[in-house]
Amino acid sequence: MKSLAELEEIRKNTLDQIKMRTNKEGIRVVVGMATCGIAAGARPVMNALVEEIGKRRLRDVSVTMTGCIGVCRLEPIVEVYDADGSKVTYVKMTPEKAARVVAEHIVNGRVCQDLTIGAAEAAEK
Amino acid sequence: MREIALHVLDIMQNSVAAGSSRIEAILTADYDTGTLTVMIGDDGCGMDKEMLEKVTDPFTTTRTTRRVGLGIPLLKASCERSGGSFQISSEKGSGTTVTAVFGIDHIDRPVLGDLAGVVTDMSAAFPSMDITLRLVNGAKQFSYSSSQTMRILGEVPISEPAVVKWLKEYINEGIKDIFGGVLSEITG
Numbered sequence: 001m002k003s004l005a006e007l008e009e010i011r012k013n014t015l016d017q018i019k020m021r022t023n024k025e026g027i028r029v030v031v032g033m034a035t036c037g038i039a040a041g042a043r044p045v046m047n048a049l050v051e052e053i054g055k056r057r058l059r060d061v062s063v064t065m066t067g068c069i070g071v072c073r074l075e076p077i078v079e080v081y082d083a084d085g086s087k088v089t090y091v092k093m094t095p096e097k098a099a100r101v102v103a104e105h106i107v108n109g110r111v112c113q114d115l116t117i118g119a120a121e122a123a124e125k
Numbered sequence: 126m127r128e129i130a131l132h133v134l135d136i137m138q139n140s141v142a143a144g145s146s147r148i149e150a151i152l153t154a155d156y157d158t159g160t161l162t163v164m165i166g167d168d169g170c171g172m173d174k175e176m177l178e179k180v181t182d183p184f185t186t187t188r189t190t191r192r193v194g195l196g197i198p199l200l201k202a203s204c205e206r207s208g209g210s211f212q213i214s215s216e217k218g219s220g221t222t223v224t225a226v227f228g229i230d231h232i233d234r235p236v237l238g239d240l241a242g243v244v245t246d247m248s249a250a251f252p253s254m255d256i257t258l259r260l261v262n263g264a265k266q267f268s269y270s271s272s273q274t275m276r277i278l279g280e281v282p283i284s285e286p287a288v289v290k291w292l293k294e295y296i297n298e299g300i301k302d303i304f305g306g307v308l309s310e311i312t313g
Binding site: 001002004006007008010011013014015018033034035036038039043046047050054062064065067068 | 274
């Protein structure tokens with residue numbers, strides 16, 4: 001059985017890494033996690049984002065959740081806020097698409113145009 | 126929703142929207158009545174009587190009350206489908222408690238799902254709140270509190286990947302210990 005004492009160990013081990021971290025503003029990833037998002041599969045998408053970001057040791061990227069973003073029919077929705085404050089909204093996400101967004105947008109700075117809300121709305125017309 | 130954990134996440138988001146500083150989830154397995162009771166309580170803004178009567182009906186929801194939406198009706202339907210019941214009590218200004226009862230061995234009871242992940246992610250996402258989880262099965266109990274965890278961690282946030290990984294394993298061990306063999310999907 002695990003005991004809370006092990007947390008103390010983790011604290012010591014991660015403290016040095018945290019101190020090394022740069023203070024620059026990083027990328028913020030926000031997942032819509034209201035009823036609509038959860039029912040559409042936002043949990044697996046968020047898990048994939050966290051896992052992919054952890055795997056690549058991306059230190060200045062945070063993943064958070066929010067309520068209903070407003071376009072429930074396009075859930076799961078993921079918003080990526082770049083360091084300069086600009087926002088890209090990705091819709092109808094899956095764990096596979098989430099891994100792609102991390103690799104292409106977050107790591108390499110190339111927006112996945114075909115997954116954005118703009119592309120989805122153009123396709124509907 | 127396919128998992129009880131997803132319902133818990135959904136109801137907890139209501140608590141966040143209600144400006145709570147404390148959210149508590151208690152899951153109790155009861156052999157005698159054959160039920161699994163999921164209670165989620167918060168100290169948020171609560172609701173008045175009029176609103177409380179409306180929240181279980183998806184179609185009376187107006188735009189100003191939209192944040193409640195379908196979450197509660199879906200949970201209520203899920204409970205009733207498994208031979209259980211649903212109750213919500215609230216007082217304006219002091220908080221809300223949702224009590225969802227499932228038939229533990231009913232074929233339509235949703236599986237528990239990734240409860241450890243939900244509780245860990247909520248703790249990481251809302252560090253200003255105390256998020257607690259209690260699992261009860263007779264005399265056996267398991268407790269987790271995000272504020273206690275944060276006290277131990279000091280300046281290290283819960284959202285650190287190493288902490289997230291450990292917490293999920295820790296809570297999953299608790300789930301296995303308390304509900305193993307009791308909930309058919311969890312082996313003891």
